[in-house]
Amino acid sequence: MTVRIAMVAGETSGDLLASHLIRALRQRIPDAEFFGIGGPKMQAEGFDARWSSELLAVHGYVDALKRYRELSGIRRSLLAQIRKERPAAFIGVDAPDFNLWLEGKTKDAGIPAIHFVSPSIWAWRGGRIKRIARSVSHMLCLFPFEPELYERAGVAVSYVGHPLADVFPLHPDREGTRARLGIGLERRVVAMLPGSRQSEVRNLADNYIDTAQCMLARDPALIFLVPLATRETRTIFEHALRRKQATELPIRMLFGHSVEAMTAADVVLVASGTASLEAALLKRPMVITYRIGAWQYRLMKHMAYLPWVGLPNILCEESLVPELLQDEATPDKLALALEAWLNEPERCAALECRFTELHLTLRQNTAHKAAEAILPYLSGAAP
Incomplete structure (x- = not known):
């Protein structure tokens, strides 16, 4: 039968x-x-x-x-x-x-x-x-x-x-990924992931662009990778660049390829969600951020039980990576948090060890x- x-x-x-x-x-x-x-x-x-x-x-x-x-x-x-x-x-x-x-x-x-x-x-x-x-x-x-x-x-x-832990390699090929993207190993790269939904990109695009400008003022050699899931989200981000007269910034938009962008990056700015778990499985230091409507944020905050929203912090039960949400997610604060990772290689190495342990637990x-x-x-x- x-x-x-x-x-x-x-x-x-x-x-x-x-x-x-x-x-x-x-x-x-x-x-x-x-x-x-x-x-x-x-x-x-x-x-x-x-x-x-x-x-x-x-x-x-x-x-x-x-x-x-x-x-x-x-x-x-x-x-x-x-x-x-x-x-x-x-x-x-x-x-x-x-x-x-x-x-x-x-x-x-x-x-x-x-x-x-x-x-x-x-x-x-x-x-x-x-x-x-x-x-x-x-x-x-x-x-x-x-x-x-x-x-x-x-x-x-x-x-x-978690199925992603089965798919992602324990040791991501950063060198090979950079070669495929045409980025030298000596360059410092920031991946910026504003989310997969149109509403997320609308809420975060201006902030991400302003954050890039803050960081470039201190380090003009930085490269920014922005993977966008659909033509619609890419259009939203392009409009934000034109509106802010920032089309000359070293921001490289990718059609999808979020995993490649994070693998190649030295640090990741990521909207809270599954992408933050992907960044952890790729052993990348990150800053987690999010912005939603004010009333919706108050409701969600009131109903939440945990001190964290990011899966890496929740799964490791400690504040391993910064979370800057809502009004705290200013370009200045985001830039400083990202730069802290770029300037502290020993802290990055310790984080990579923790994320490898997490990967093995989830695999x-x-x-x-x-x-x-x-x-x-x-x-x-x-x-």
Whole structure:
């Protein structure tokens, strides 16, 4: 009898994560079939995408409210198909606001519900764990401190590591990357990552340009690399350069290639998010920054549990790298924090050792471990 598995993955990162999981499960169950909501990478693994994962790309509360009726309709339609087709399990990959409701309904229908990528209950909205305990049969966690939170709540849980740690080399090829970018090893390079979303780039572009100008006033030989994820975000940054009459600055924009930019850099200025974890896995010193609307920042700050927002600091449980957020993120302060890394090689070397330890902790062969945790539910052997 063919094993059928329903899946929902949100956005590009979920599509990639789910595609690796499909491949790992197929190694154990070659004739397994997968259907639900997914993207092109999942489809390349034979996934039956009845809706595209792009539909779940919601940006902020306002966008979520505007699209509530549409997304609710999709979710109910998929639930009806799951109830009718009775897959062996449902796997929700990230997208907790969409998936937890669906997982609760499939679990109530007697179908195991597995959630891959724990919501950040350790950072804010910790009360969600009660809903999670009702909704999921098993939680798969990317970070080593997360399982204890679920065990205390009586949720079956597995630590599977972070997929980026499997992909990124322990020792990045800085020399080779600089050669490919045409940058000499003697040059001092600053990578600036203003985020992947248009709103992030709009909020940070002027600040990043002003920071570059501050640093160039003290060291005119610096080079700045600014990787931008889309044509739209590149256009926003270009407009900011023209508006500030800064087109002559030694700022080199890249179309994507954020990993290459960080690998080549001596220091990284990065918007808070997954890119800060990438910088840590690349063993780069960094300064983390972010700017959002004033009311949204007050709300998030009020609901936060931890003294840090950056994943490197959260995972290492100390202030390893500076975080300059909101009103603290002035060009002068950002420039000084970046220059401190450039002028303190011993501090950079100590940070590289800490980040190597973190990399080894997170490198767990994630897709393989996740598949092993899921298999008992597919065979009916799980409790």
